[in-house]
Amino acid sequence: MRQVQVQQIECLLVLAEELHFGRTAERLGYSQSRVSQLIADLERRVGTRLVDRTSRRVALTRLGAQFLDEVRGPYETMTSVFAAASGRARQRALRQLRIGFHGNIYEEITEAFRRFRAEHEVTVAVAEIPLGSPFSAVIDGKLDAAVVELPVHETALTVGYRFPPQDRLLAVSSAHPLAERERITVEDLAVVDILHPEGDAPSYWIAARVPPATPSGAPIRSSTGITTVQEGLALVAGGEKAMLVCTPLARRTVRSDVRYLPVEGLEEPSQLGLIWRAESAAPQLRTLAAVLDDQFGKAGITTAA
Amino acid sequence: MRQVQVQQIECLLVLAEELHFGRTAERLGYSQSRVSQLIADLERRVGTRLVDRTSRRVALTRLGAQFLDEVRGPYETMTSVFAAASGRARQRALRQLRIGFHGNIYEEITEAFRRFRAEHEVTVAVAEIPLGSPFSAVIDGKLDAAVVELPVHETALTVGYRFPPQDRLLAVSSAHPLAERERITVEDLAVVDILHPEGDAPSYWIAARVPPATPSGAPIRSSTGITTVQEGLALVAGGEKAMLVCTPLARRTVRSDVRYLPVEGLEEPSQLGLIWRAESAAPQLRTLAAVLDDQFGKAGITTAA
């Protein structure tokens, strides 16, 4: 311990009221011996006995009383300064939501956020979440919520809103044989090697990104993991690999060396969800979920390619 | 860490001046990472970012600046309250000496203290030191100095003044055969069992209390340790044991069942010394030593029985 601690002042204050080590300890949630030590430390640091004590009687010394008088004011001021500062911080936090987008940020959704922000006096800050790490940022409180691909089975997280599902497209190199075809079927997936995200995401979630087999039972290869979409597209353009992407991404990411093919018969669509911590959810998140429901409930992002 | 710490405020204050984590760390004597952690902790506790920082730029946020403004005053007040209190304590400590007496407190010496106290505006509080523990109280700072029997060979302690040596007397039961004799010689010590102090005293010191053998080489028994003079006298009165005591004690402790005999030829007299911590000696102790020298240098406690 390098210097006098707030804790010790607090302890002395309570002790001055109680004049009893045991009760002081109880009030502060310490053991009696800890109170004894804290006071002794404080005394050592100040350099004089502040409390006269026998097993029968506890009383402040003259210097102790003087010290206490002088320190009480500043102590309380400091305490209230902390309270004021964290009060302000909490206020501000209430008016600000930090929301992450998994992978890319789609205008279709930020549009809804803009509306929400305008109507509810809340600032919404958006951030991109790394591909392989869909939940971490929300779980450790760096973000208030996130838009990620479902399914999400985390006890620490709640899915507050499910966006309408969207079809997925297969990204392949323009030079790939399949790229010639107008459209492909889900059975064609058996002939390509599909990339999957890799990171600290739970394995059930990574597995859900790529179907294990075609409806007829042919296994689908997924030999390689990627950590960013850019990395994935580069591998796809290279010709060896393919990648399943959702419609908005394909629309926004146009590359001459990559073609996006609708996949006929692909049962599992991509569905985004708004997630937040099960504990400690910001109250406005529910409002946001309601706004999203209002906006996307019927129309919103269509399932059509 | 349960609450905001003084340390963190200090760190924020310095950081606000330096606007540089490395230099802040240097000024506070921490590592750079520690500063980073302290600030991060403080922010977590207050609930908002107080310092905007990139690897290139450090600046207070709006809330940080506000918090700092509000906290600076109370912080400085508290600091000065501590300083004032420990200043007062130090003042008082300067005017007060706590001096221990080993075993019993002799008027011959306290008289000198009274004189010292009157002449130098210093309060002298005296306390008795347990028999078996001559040095502990001074070493752990419970006393500023002590009058104990020499020799003292402790690196932590300084012998500031040596009182004139005094003869030692042998205390025996009135019923003891030796008690009949007018005087005894050192050779007679071989026939009694002499008590020695016992406790956390170093063994060289305990051994010095009782000579190992008579000049002619006869071993002197010392089978039993005692922890108080009272205990020793009780054992002596019981008839089995004997005890070597110094003259003032014999003079002050008169019991019909105990007799004190001069011992002819006993070479090692008893000598008291004023000891204090080698480090951190109170400055007035040297003055006290000078006063003692003045008083006892020539006359003082005589060596006559």
Place this chain on the structure above:
DNA sequence: AGGATCGATGAGCTAGATTTATGGATGAGG
């Protein structure tokens, strides 16, 4: 005396404080 109450103290466990090493971001200069 015996019992009850109370603060101090020593041993021992754990969490927190601190450092060292390293990484990733940013801006400068070739």
Place this chain on the structure above:
DNA sequence: CCTCATCCATAAATCTAGCTCATCGATCCT
């Protein structure tokens, strides 16, 4: 544009302190 230097954040590892439990000795009550 690339490399280098600077700077803050973070992970791992170490060491200190905070804290509790158990116990003691002192004091007061009856």
